[in-house]
Amino acid sequence: MDISVAAAAAVHTLVERRQTAATAESLTGGLVAATIVEIPGVSAVYRGGLVVYATELKARLAGVPEGLLAERGPVDGDVAAALAEGARERCGADWGLATTGVAGPEPQDGKPVGLVFVAVAGPSGTRVRELKLDGNREAVRTESVTAVLQLLIDCLRDSPAPA
């Protein structure tokens, strides 16, 4: 799915359901947020987000447990889940979206380029997807944005609409 199509589909579903979203981004560095805010009508559903590029900010801004970061490093599925939950809570949104991974060109903390975890936290739990992406920094980032938007679309589809 194209990145703008995914963003439009996610935003339109949120508008229909009158639900809100927030973001916490590591390797995408604001690109999930910037992609979402391009969609007309977004101000009713997008609250804002956290760009947690430095590892320390994952704890400080998004509330990821420091012990988890110390044990696993920032590129980890449980860290992605904690980021999504932190975005949801700290920004006061129904849904939290998160990305963490290795954009390259160098591996990071022993994790290969293209290893990415995306997560979505919602009213009834958190889902994580592990991705193994090819391509340069820009391609890895763009695919990561599309993947977290796709995961949100899947979570919205599988979640009952609020009464």
Place this chain on the structure above:
Amino acid sequence: MDISVAAAAAVHTLVERRQTAATAESLTGGLVAATIVEIPGVSAVYRGGLVVYATELKARLAGVPEGLLAERGPVDGDVAAALAEGARERCGADWGLATTGVAGPEPQDGKPVGLVFVAVAGPSGTRVRELKLDGNREAVRTESVTAVLQLLIDCLRDSPAPA
């Protein structure tokens, strides 16, 4: 100045000076951060940031005084300054960059489309620039990103390098 050229110039100067930056973005919604993280070598100098699209998050995430927001609304020079100072403080960076303004297509709180304030907070104070931009949402956003990066470049040029 082109947006990528401005980002590269800002990042390279920060790398040379071993100083760090953080962002707090309203109308640009993550685009300042996403532009900065495209520059190779950025991880040494970019800490992260706040996307404060909803007005309430300008207070909650970036510490903008609620009274100031209530009195002036979010599109204001002093709000831009407080956002830049909040980014600097909450992300633990030497420099904080902020944007707030009206991307359109509709005016907001009585402020015209294209009215934008960008601010940079640094070790010796905060500078704000008021912009009156033409064009569609995308053009207003892109020009706002370039303007805040240019303001950072100017502040770095006018500020003594750390010993």
